[in-house]
Every structure is written in C-alpha cells, then in structure tokens.
Amino acid sequence: MDFSLSEERKMLKETVARFFESNYKNINKRSENVYLPEGFCKTFWKDSAELGIISALVSPEFGGLGGDGDDISIIFELIGKSLCVEPFLASGVLSSTVLSSVSKINIDLINEVVEGNLLIAFAHTEMNNRYEDSFIETNASLRGRKWCLNGTKSFVINGDTANKVIVSARIDGNVNDKAGIGLFLVDNNQITNRSYNTIDGYRAAELIFDNSNAELIAKDNEALSCIIKANSAGALALSSEALGIMETCFNLTLDYLKTRNQFGKTIGSFQSIQHRMVDMMLEIEQVKSAVMLASSTYQSDAKTRDKNISAAKNLVGRVGKLVAEETIQLHGGIAMTWEYSASHYAKRLIMIDHLMGDSDYHRDRFKLLSVS
Amino acid sequence: MNFEYSEKEENFRLEVKEWLSKTLPKSLSEKVKKYQRLTKEDYEIFMKNLSAKGWLAWHWPKEYGGTGWNAIEKHIFEEEIIKASAPRIIPFGVNMLGPVLIEFGSEEQKNYYLPRILNNEDWWAQGYSEPGAGSDLASLKTTAIDKGDHYIVNGQKTWTTLGHHADKIFCLVKTDLNAKPQLGISFLLIDMDSPGIKVKPIVTLDGEHEVNEVWFTDVKVPKKNIVGKENEGWTYAKYLLTFERTGIAGVPYSKSALNHLKIVSKKSLKNGKPLIDDPVFSSEIAELEIDLLAMEIFNLRTVNAAAEGKAPGMESSLLKIKGTLVRQKTTELLRKALGPQALPYLPEQFDEGWNEMPIGPDYAGPIAKQYFNMRKISIYGGSNEIQKNIVAKASFGL
Numbered sequence: 001m002d003f004s005l006s007e008e009r010k011m012l013k014e015t016v017a018r019f020f021e022s023n024y025k026n027i028n029k030r031s032e033n034v035y036l037p038e039g040f041c042k043t044f045w046k047d048s049a050e051l052g053i054i055s056a057l058v059s060p061e062f063g064g065l066g067g068d069g070d071d072i073s074i075i076f077e078l079i080g081k082s083l084c085v086e087p088f089l090a091s092g093v094l095s096s097t098v099l100s101s102v103s104k105i106n107i108d109l110i111n112e113v114v115e116g117n118l119l120i121a122f123a124h125t126e127m128n129n130r131y132e133d134s135f136i137e138t139n140a141s142l143r144g145r146k147w148c149l150n151g152t153k154s155f156v157i158n159g160d161t162a163n164k165v166i167v168s169a170r171i172d173g174n175v176n177d178k179a180g181i182g183l184f185l186v187d188n189n190q191i192t193n194r195s196y197n198t199i200d201g202y203r204a205a206e207l208i209f210d211n212s213n214a215e216l217i218a219k220d221n222e223a224l225s226c227i228i229k230a231n232s233a234g235a236l237a238l239s240s241e242a243l244g245i246m247e248t249c250f251n252l253t254l255d256y257l258k259t260r261n262q263f264g265k266t267i268g269s270f271q272s273i274q275h276r277m278v279d280m281m282l283e284i285e286q287v288k289s290a291v292m293l294a295s296s297t298y299q300s301d302a303k304t305r306d307k308n309i310s311a312a313k314n315l316v317g318r319v320g321k322l323v324a325e326e327t328i329q330l331h332g333g334i335a336m337t338w339e340y341s342a343s344h345y346a347k348r349l350i351m352i353d354h355l356m357g358d359s360d361y362h363r364d365r366f367k368l369l370s371v372s
Numbered sequence: 373m374n375f376e377y378s379e380k381e382e383n384f385r386l387e388v389k390e391w392l393s394k395t396l397p398k399s400l401s402e403k404v405k406k407y408q409r410l411t412k413e414d415y416e417i418f419m420k421n422l423s424a425k426g427w428l429a430w431h432w433p434k435e436y437g438g439t440g441w442n443a444i445e446k447h448i449f450e451e452e453i454i455k456a457s458a459p460r461i462i463p464f465g466v467n468m469l470g471p472v473l474i475e476f477g478s479e480e481q482k483n484y485y486l487p488r489i490l491n492n493e494d495w496w497a498q499g500y501s502e503p504g505a506g507s508d509l510a511s512l513k514t515t516a517i518d519k520g521d522h523y524i525v526n527g528q529k530t531w532t533t534l535g536h537h538a539d540k541i542f543c544l545v546k547t548d549l550n551a552k553p554q555l556g557i558s559f560l561l562i563d564m565d566s567p568g569i570k571v572k573p574i575v576t577l578d579g580e581h582e583v584n585e586v587w588f589t590d591v592k593v594p595k596k597n598i599v600g601k602e603n604e605g606w607t608y609a610k611y612l613l614t615f616e617r618t619g620i621a622g623v624p625y626s627k628s629a630l631n632h633l634k635i636v637s638k639k640s641l642k643n644g645k646p647l648i649d650d651p652v653f654s655s656e657i658a659e660l661e662i663d664l665l666a667m668e669i670f671n672l673r674t675v676n677a678a679a680e681g682k683a684p685g686m687e688s689s690l691l692k693i694k695g696t697l698v699r700q701k702t703t704e705l706l707r708k709a710l711g712p713q714a715l716p717y718l719p720e721q722f723d724e725g726w727n728e729m730p731i732g733p734d735y736a737g738p739i740a741k742q743y744f745n746m747r748k749i750s751i752y753g754g755s756n757e758i759q760k761n762i763v764a765k766a767s768f769g770l
Contacts, residue, residue: 003676314658
C-alpha cells in the first residue's frame with residue numbers, strides 16, 4: 001500500500017497550487033473572470049497551458065505529461081480550492097478523454113488542446129436526458145458522404161467559446177438504445193448558440209444544430225464507451241474539485257467560529273456547534289478516502305473504475321449538501337452575501353451534484369456495478 | 373497511490389487464514405455465526421490456541437512474548453479472525469492491561485502478570501465505569517484508603533463485561549479524596565476472590581447477561597498491587613484508552629454484516645419479489661456500502677500512518693464515530709429487511725444444542741436482538757459525543 005504521492009506529483013501539486021493562489025487571490029478576481037466575454041480569463045488559461053497544467057491531464061501516449069487518476073485528482077482538488085472557472089473540465093478532461101479514447105487518434109488536435117490553442121467542448125447532455133449515457137435525441141444523418149447533425153444540446157459547459165465541439169448524436173435506433181450512437185466533431189461556425197452563466201459561475205450554452213456539418217470520430221460500442229469514460233473522468237474531476245471546496249468551506253467556517261462573538265463569547269465555544277464541525281470533518285475525511293480510491297483505480301478495468309467513481313460521486317453529492325448547508329448555517333447571515341467567498345464555494349459545491357450524474361444517478365450505477 | 377497489499381502482507385494473510393482453518397473448531401465458528409451464547413471455555417479454547425502459536429499478545433513487543441507486528445499486520449490479523457467467525461479475543465488482559473504493565477508496571481509485576489496473561493491463567497476484567505461515572509469517568513468514587521501495607525477498597529464498578537468469568541480486575545480508584553477529579557486516582561490490581569467482592573449480573577435489553585456490577589466492601593488489597601505511582605492512575609488509564617487501536621472502526625464486522633444483509637434481502641420477499649429488487653431498499657444498502665467502502669480506505673490510511681510510526685490522534689475518534697454508525701446501520705437494515713419476521717423472541721434458541729424448528733427462517737432469530745445489542749457501541753469506549761469533544765478540543769483550537 002502506498003498512500004503518498006510520488007515526488008513528481010508532489011512537485012506538480014506545489015507548482016499548480018502556487019500558480020492558482022497567485023492568480024486567484026480572492027473571490028473578486030473570480031467574479032471578474034466570470035463576467036469576461038468568454039466567461040473565463042483567456043490569459044490565465046494560456047498561462048495554465050504553458051505551465052503544463054492541461055498537459056498534466058493528458059497521458060504521455062498522446063503528448064501529455066500525466067493523465068492518471070491521481071493527476072486529475074490533484075489538479076481538480078486545487079481547482080476546487082481556488083474556485084477557478086477556466087475550461088479545465090470541458091477541454092482538459094471531457095474532450096481530451098474522448099479524443100484519446102477513440103481508435104482513430106488525431107494527435108495534432110490533442111496537441112492543440114494541450115497547448116491551450118484550441119478549446120473543445122463536450123456536448124452530450126440534452127434537455128430531456130438527465131445524466132444517461134445513451135439517451136440521445138440529437139440526430140445524425142449521412143448526406144451523400146457527409147454527416148450532418150440536427151437537434152439541440154443543452155447546458156454545454158464552455159460551449160459558446162469552444163472552437164470545436166464533440167457531439168453525441170443518434171445515427172440509428174430508438175432514443176434510448178445503446179447501439180446506434182455516434183460521436184462527432186463539429187466546428188463552431190456550424191452551430192448556433194445561446195450562451196448564459198450558470199448559478200455557480202460557469203459559462204454554458206444551448207447549441208442548436210441545423211444541418212450542421214460534422215466529422216464522425218466514433219460510433220456504436222466505441223462511441224458509447226467513450227461517452228461513459230468521459231463522464232466517469234468528469235465525475236472523478238468534479239469529485240476532486242468538490243473535495244477541495246469542502247476543505248476550504250471547513251476552514252472558512254472554523255476561522256469564522258473563532259472570530260464571531262455572541263453572548264459574550266466566540267460562537268465556536270458552543271458545544272452544539274463544535275459537534276457539527278466534527279460531523280463535517282468526519283464526512284470530508286470519508287470523501288477524501290473515496291476520492292483516493294477512485295483516482296487510484298482510474299486506470300483499472302472499466303467496471304472497477306466506474307464503480308469506484310460512482311461511489312465517490314454519490315458520497316460527494318450527499319456530503320456536499322451537508323458541507324454547503326452547514327457552512328452557510330454556521331456562518332449565519334454573512335454567508336448569505338454575494339460579497340463573501342463562502343457563498344460562492346457553497347453554490348459550486350451544491351451544483352456539482354447537477355453535473356455528470358447526481359448522487360441518485362451514481363448510487364443506482366454503483367448498485368448495478370457492485371452486484372456481480 | 374495504490375491500495376494493494378504487498379506480497380509479504382498477502383503471504384501473512386494466507387498464513388493467518390490457513391492457521392485459522394486448521395485450529396478453529398467448526399463447532400465454535402458455527403456458534404459464533406448463529407450468535408449462540410459462548411461459554412467461558414469457548415473463549416478460552418481459541419485464546420489457548422493463539423498463545424500456543426505465539427499470536428495471543430498481538431499488541432505486545434517481541435521481548436515480552438508478543439508478536440511485534442506493525443499496524444498493517446495487526447489489521448490483517450484482525451480482519452481474518454473476524455472473517456473466520458472466531459470468538460473475540462477477550463481484550464482486558466492481553467490488549468489493555470498488558471501494554472499498561474509493559475509501559476508502567478514494576479519488574480515484579482511484569483514478571484508475574486505478563487506470563488500469566490500469555491498463558492491464559494488469569495481472566496481479567498476492567499473496573500472503570502461506575503454508576504455515577506460514565507462519560508465523566510474522572511468523577512469516580514470508589515476509594516482505596518492507605519492502611520500501611522495494604523489498601524481498603526470500597527465502592528461499586530459497573531458495566532463489567534464478562535466480570536462473572538474474571539479472576540482479576542484492574543480498577544481505577546480514588547487514593548486522594550481531597551484532590552480534584554483526574555488527580556488522586558490510582559490504578560489498582562485486585563483479585564476477584566478477595567473477601568468483600570460481590571458480582572451481580574446486569575441483564576441487558578436483549579435479555580442477555582454479559583455485563584455486571586462489581587461491589588467492593590472493605591476489600592483488602594496489598595500495596596504491591598498498585599501500578600506505577602499512587603495518584604497518577606489517570607495517566608495510565610488514558611494511555612490504555614488511546615492505545616493504538618487498529619480495529620476501532622470495526623470494518624470487517626460491518627463487511628460481514630453487509631454480506632449477510634444482501635443475502636437476507638434476497639430471501640426476504642416484498643410483493644412476492646426479492647426485497648433487494650425494491651429500489652428504495654436497495655438504495656439504502658448501496659449508500660451503506662459506499663459509506664463502508666470510504667471508511668475502509670479511511671481506516672487503511674490511518675493504519676498505514678500508524679505503521680509508519682505516526683500516532684493516530686483524532687483519526688481514532690473519527691473512525692470510532694463512523695465505525696459505530698455504519699455498523700449500527702447494518703443492524704438496522706437487517707432488522708428492516710425481516711419485516712414481521714423480526715418479532716419472535718426465543719431466548720432458548722441461542723443455547724448450544726437447541727434443535728427445535730425456528731419460527732420463520734433460521735437466520736431471523738438473532739437479528740432484532742443484535743440490533744438492540746449494537747446500540748451499545750456508540751455508548752461504550754467513550755461515547756460518540758465524548759469523541760466529538762475530544763476531536764474539537766484537540767484539533768479546532770476553538
């Protein structure tokens with residue numbers, strides 16, 4: 001058993017932590033980035049790429065420097081701590097995972113993503129598909145020798161600024177069939193989008209495809225297993241991000257309990273509050289443990305990988321609600337304000353349960369995977 | 373990061389497993405599986421086998437006849453004996469008193485008591501709690517008055533587990549009546565056959581007799597039976613309580629209970645279909661399984677840190693809290709899984725040799741009883757509320 005990080009990973013963690021801290025010093029900086037035209041800071045994104053952060057999310061086989069579960073986990077825990085909104089999930093994890101899992105590898109494209117020159121979003125979710133892997137209404141059809149897409153993809157994170165979008169679409173069969181799915185690469189000039197901010201500070205878009213030209217990159221079993229893998233990678237990244245947020249929420253709350261006076265003493269001196277802090281601390285240790293297991297088995301067979309990731313994401317959903325609500329409650333009124341950082345951490349923590357499968361979805365998936 | 377055991381550790385696990393399959397009598401593990409009442413002899417058979425193998429004193433250093441195992445080996449050993457449905461190792465002598473004597477006992481005490489513990493010559497009991505001193509242990513009132521070459525002990529201890537089997541008891545007693553709580557307490561070793569000692573059974577809510585009251589009336593105890601210094605017993609008691617407890621989370625118990633729960637939920641029917649196919653019930657099982665999976669890693673993290681020489685601090689308290697909650701949840705879901713089959717209470721069913729027809733399935737009998745019995749685990753060993761106080765005090769700086 002080895003519970004420690006390798007020397008390289010420790011260095012990576014230190015470097016990335018320092019970089020995030022210096023660029024995301026306070027919550028005002030984040031709020032500025034959220035309202036930039038792209039919904040994030042392009043300079044910061046480019047600097048991240050130069051520092052090798054995107055590269056750390058991609059395997060050396062495809063020109064990256066990392067790509068293991070532990071790499072994803074380290075970087076996203078730090079993303080959680082700084083609450084940064086750059087497209088690490090969309091481009092660095094979801095799209096890179098698809099591009100490096102298809103059988104026809106386009107190494108140049110991956111390089112462009114790793115270098116931060118090209119932003120690729122992953123558009124799988126639709127208005128009527130909750131979190132399912134194969135429920136797809138967007139339609140793909142062949143016109144002569146060219147594929148074209150029709151339909152709408154929803155809640156596509158960074159879907160507005162992405163240069164290209166990876167789109168899941170149905171080539172054949174009924175809406176929920178496991179077979180007949182294709183994955184397509186689409187240029188943004190083929191898409192009409194309506195973009196908006198999400199309640200947790202990200203930028204998303206509704207993408208409308210109207211006879212949009214598309215390049216087929218995977219189909220049938222291969223496409224489905226790419227979608228599943230991307231969703232699992234995303235769920236691992238978000239679980240790690242949630243862990244970073246929980247740790248920050250806990251520390252912010254503890255600091256506040258030491259300074260806020262009521263009834264002539266610090267509110268942290270009350271036992272009822274101390275016990276709730278212990279409950280939070282304990283559940284955060286549980287989440288940390290589940291994330292460690294999930295990240296350390298990310299390279300295993302798909303079933304082990306998905307089972308452990310579902311365990312982590314389910315726990316993150318449950319504990320995330322506890323930590324977000326307790327952070328607000330134990331702070332009191334101050335955590336209800338936009339000005340104070342804890343409210344933004346709490347919002348992101350809650351909304352993570354609405355991405356890549358909520359706690360119910362992952363509990364049910366865990367159930368199926370842990371049967372035999 | 374990886375959570376796999378090394379080859380050496382796997383071989384050790386195999387060695388423990390093989391030894392258990394050879395030496396643990398089938399009839400005994402069957403009794404444990406069926407929650408039948410164990411006799412004093414049942415416990416002793418297993419412990420004698422362990423001492424013959426040199427594995428009884430699994431928390432002691434080698435020089436005292438212990439195994440010298442590190443935390444990971446202890447963890448593996450404990451997992452395997454629980455998996456094999458062996459009776460539990462009665463901890464009072466070997467796991468509690470032993471380490472205290474090794475650390476604080478006189479040479480004479482070590483030379484006399486340690487070999488007797490190793491050879492199962494003495495059955496020890498723990499004399500800590502009193503009717504007025506539970507969570508607030510330091511407020512204990514049993515007194516030991518100095519009479520020159522001996523003490524005279526008066527008072528009452530309670531919740532004395534298997535005290536009715538005990539030959540000896542280690543007690544916390546007040547030797548300085550004017551000192552504040554925590555000061556003025558001494559750690560005293562007392563023969564159970566001393567005149568003036570009376571043991572009275574306490575029957576618990578499940579109808580079982582496991583714990584006792586122990587009454588002391590003018591009991592004469594030689595002065596050489598004090599461990600360490602007079603009035604410093606609280607330090608030794610705390611040492612004992614915080615003594616490295618790799619198994620505090622009870623992970624292997626919860627794992628086997630979870631397996632049992634899945635089996636019972638397959639056999640129990642709801643609308644004529646297996647209960648495990650009910651989405652609500654199976655969801656409760658799944659979230660319990662996830663909590664347990666996370667706790668197993670949390671426990672291994674702590675065990676691993678202990679093996680590397682880092683003393684577990686608040687982790688022990690956190691694991692105690694979570695471990696008891698998870699284990700209690702397994703008993704709750706087992707009880708729910710039975711539906712009305714949980715109602716019948718046939719105390720005679722748990723006697724050895726009972727061979728009448730059970731009411732309902734044969735696994736139903738112990739389940740509700742076990743649920744009630746397991747309420748104790750979040751109370752004893754420092755209640756979960758006390759554990760929270762400990763964590764808050766040690767790590768929050770509030």
